[in-house]
Amino acid sequence: MEKKYGLIGATVSHSFSKSYFDEKFFREGLRDYHYDLYSLPTIDDLKKLLAETPELEGLNVTIPYKEQVVKFLSEIDTEAKKIGAVNVIKIKNGKLKGFNTDSAAFFETLQKWFPRTEQSKALILGTGGSAKAVQQALKKLSIPYETVSREKGKADHTYEDLDQDGKIIAGVQLIINTTPLGMSPNTNTCPPINYELLTTDHYVYDLIYNPARTLFLQKAEMRGAHFKNGLEMLHVQAEKSWEIWNN
Ligand SMILES: NC(=O)c1ccc[n+]([C@@H]2O[C@H](COP(=O)([O-])OP(=O)(O)OC[C@H]3O[C@@H](n4cnc5c(N)ncnc54)[C@H](OP(=O)(O)O)[C@@H]3O)[C@@H](O)[C@H]2O)c1
Numbered sequence: 204m205e206k207k208y209g210l211i212g213a214t215v216s217h218s219f220s221k222s223y224f225d226e227k228f229f230r231e232g233l234r235d236y237h238y239d240l241y242s243l244p245t246i247d248d249l250k251k252l253l254a255e256t257p258e259l260e261g262l263n264v265t266i267p268y269k270e271q272v273v274k275f276l277s278e279i280d281t282e283a284k285k286i287g288a289v290n291v292i293k294i295k296n297g298k299l300k301g302f303n304t305d306s307a308a309f310f311e312t313l314q315k316w317f318p319r320t321e322q323s324k325a326l327i328l329g330t331g332g333s334a335k336a337v338q339q340a341l342k343k344l345s346i347p348y349e350t351v352s353r354e355k356g357k358a359d360h361t362y363e364d365l366d367q368d369g370k371i372i373a374g375v376q377l378i379i380n381t382t383p384l385g386m387s388p389n390t391n392t393c394p395p396i397n398y399e400l401l402t403t404d405h406y407v408y409d410l411i412y413n414p415a416r417t418l419f420l421q422k423a424e425m426r427g428a429h430f431k432n433g434l435e436m437l438h439v440q441a442e443k444s445w446e447i448w449n450n
Contacts, residue, residue: 207258208238208448211249211272212265215240217387217413219434220263223441246271253294261448262292263441266383269305269332276301286339288332291444302447305336308440309410310343316431317377317406319346324374326351328394329381330358333410337379346377362395372400378423380409385417393418401426412437 210220224238241252246268253259264272269288273279276289277298283289289301317323325341325348327334334350341348351365352358365371372378378401384392401407407423412434420430 205235205237205258206260207256208236208261208263209241209259210238210263210265211241211243211252211268213243213267215242215265218265219413219437220441223438224445227445243268246275249275253297259294261294261444263444264290264292264332266333267331270335273301275299282306282339286335288335290332290336290440291447293447302444303336303339304440304443304447305333305436306339307443308436309337310340311439312431312435313340313377313408314344316429317408319344320376323376324348325377325379326372326375327379327381328396331381334381337381337410349375365396369397369400372396376404377406377408380407380411380417380419383411385409385414385419386411387413390414391418393422398422398426401428403427403429405429407431409433410436 208224210218218240221238221240228236243249269290272289278300280302283301283303286303286306289303290305291302293300323346325346327337327348327350330350330352338348349360350358351360351362353362355361360371380394382394384394401423405428407420407428407430409417409419410433411417412432415432420432423430
């Protein structure tokens with residue numbers, strides 16, 4: 204029997220999720236399984252998609268709907284509720300249950316790569332759905348963090364604060380980009396921070412994986428900082444999504 208899965212987001216053409224699942228289904232001989240990209244102009248278009256595609260058994264959720272999608276769920280997993288963002292939906296008998304696998308995927312990939320010490324501190328750029336997942340992972344790893352937003356009052360700092368006080372960047376070892384700045388096709392942009400402040404002691408993690416080396420990571424590399432893109436996180440969260448859909 205045909206089984207359908209997919210990704211919903213405002214623009215999904217940048218995503219590697221379809222190729223990841225297409226290859227997985229081919230490799231594992233799952234001939235009746237399909238994964239499609241669904242670009243939804245608004246989150247309210249989800250109702251129409253569900254009505255038109257009754258074979259759907261699971262969805263991934265991407266920018267900018269990880270928080271907005273919560274209102275469509277019949278149930279939400281405890282961890283996703285705590286985070287306040289959902290990137291996986293399991294569909295059963297027309298009912299939607301939300302989960303978050305971004306947080307565990309970030310946790311796992313960060314733990315392997317970042318040499319945490321008692322003094323480690325982090326700075327998170329952006330305050331959206333994936334920023335919330337990153338915050339939860341950092342709490343679990345006992346890494347204190349501060350957040351940065353374009354808007355005053357929404358986070359610990361604005362980008363103007365970072366410009367005025369170089370100690371904010373100098374005082375952290377880990378900087379995580381959770382904004383879409385630099386993501387394909389807008390590859391010539393990057394978060395507006397002073398890259399001159401980066402040193403060989405900084406670890407710079409970009410959740411973006413397309414392109415593999417964003418302008419943010421290129422600038423970090425030029426300063427000799429350690430850097431990592433979001434590809435491994437994408438793969439880990441995809442496998443965790445698969446476990447949820449097939450549990
Ligand atoms: N590798 C992976 O597995 C993985 C997983 C999750 C997400 N991601 C990537 O992470 C990025 C964010 O995804 P998301 O779902 O968290 O999106 P989101 O919910 O829309 O949040 C993005 C946040 O970035 C900030 N932002 C948006 N536009 C900006 C701009 N023009 N300039 C500066 N800041 C801006 C906003 O924070 P403020 O309004 O506070 O500034 C916003 O809340 C996407 O590129 C996505 O592909 C990758």
